[in-house]
Amino acid sequence: MIEVENLRKDYLVKGAKEGIFSRGKQKKRAVSDINFTIHPGELVGYIGPNGAGKSTTIKMLTGILLPDGGTVRIDGLDPFHQRKQNCRNMGVLFGQRSQLWWHLRLDDTYRLLKHLYEIPDQQYKARLSTLREILELDEFWQQPVRQLSLGQRMRGELAAALLHNPSYLYLDEPTVGMDVLVKERIRELLGEINRRDGVTILLTTHDLEDVERLCSRVMVINHGNLLYDGTMAELRRRCPADSSVTIDIDGEPSLPDSLRNVKREGNRVSFNFSRHMGEGELLAKVISQNHVRDISITEPPIEDVVRDLYEGGEAK
């Protein structure tokens, strides 16, 4: 279980230059007293705009950065002060940083990891052949890492993060720079690892499709504050973004004046409505006043929902 309580991080940044000498350091709050609990087996998406504090949070969870306030406990362990013990049970992937040996082949790095994590021979062989298969590493198995394409390298990185069979997996932008097919494969794989092995996954991303397809739960952070923590469906419901409704009507339509963004095309009428603003009655009125043959409602794209939240929309 991951327990985070009032977690805070302030970075020291150079202050603005005022006069010749006074150029003191200023504190910049990157993560501001956040709280959450992640239970074993959850797959949680962690999203937010650039500079929101996602990577900073992950660094504190993985024990490579000392928090300035609050606590992190992973199965009761303090990741910073009990770093080595905590490391054994976690896999980490930073999308823009490599943990593979640049001039060597993939299996060199894996061999080293085997000894670092003291993985028994049998287990190592079994695990490696599974990973080789599902991540399709064979086609570039012999090449030094520096010659791999981005997507190929990421598959190699993922295998490195999973080799010692961790219970916790932290992924900071794992799908960055991947093509649609590889992305899809990585998503499937993460889903499978989560379901089959019960690995708890926390994943940050800017591709909301990752979250939609994978995560049962999503946390949104902005300016260091946790703005939302809940299901994707609930997130949609709370946000003011518009859904669009298209109705096929028999005969002349009679529409309330307060409908927004009405478009007519013969018998087909479309307009926008927002669940958030309690426009449900309006929709009911349209349906009761007309002879409706067909109706379809398109949910707002998730990007719109999240954009509202990022721009300071009032969820929560």
Next chain:
Amino acid sequence: MKLYAYFLMAYFSLKESLTYWKDYISFIIFSVFRLVLQLCAWYALYHSVDFSPVMGRSYETMITYYLVMEIVGNFTSANGIAGTLEQRMSSGEIATDMLRPAAPRGILIARSWGEKLYYFIPSVLIFFASVVVVGGIQLPASPGVFTAFLLSLCLGYLINLTFELVMATFAFWFVEVNTLRWFVSFFTALSGTAVPLWLFPSWLQAVCRALPFQAAAYIPMQIYLGGTSPAEIFSAFGTQVFWIIGLFLLQEWLWQRGKRRIVVLGG
């Protein structure tokens, strides 16, 4: 076994270094060039006038000093650990070291062994080639002296290693500053690797004796050249162990305070 992982890291870092083989060739050429220049200078000096009284040692001793120092200097050197840490901190690569169930300093040292071997192998070859060219060097007076020399050599490495780790901790406080390099190179002048310390004026020799640098390379060298009594050899070991313990405690103290300041950059 966990220890094997550190050997693997040393081996991999050697392997990675060897991918830059063009650097390697220029390094070897430079080393040979430097050695030839030093030998020629001493040859010229000693053969113009009789220099022995001035230098306090014979020509053969001088040549032996420089050739054996080629090995001693390279073996005892722990250069590069501080630089590597600084570079890994400023690029954020330090994160990968800290995500492993291993000691970050252990990883740094293991990596440095790879690089060490990278420089040590040619220096051994250059040494033997030079010995043949100059027609032999002085050998240690007895097997006992030679053993003492080897032991002192290992202690010398530990002095440089602990000193380098002290330097490395500076990276926690000055991530953006690259003052480490010239700082280190300033002290190599006082370590006896470039000039035998007996040539220094006595006040400078006193300064050197108060610093750890001569204890790393100059002490083993003196044992090799002989003229040191068993009592003196033991007191030399004592000096070396003193520095190792002192520097070890200092780096441990600095490291524990500094590691809280690690800011893993990037991401």
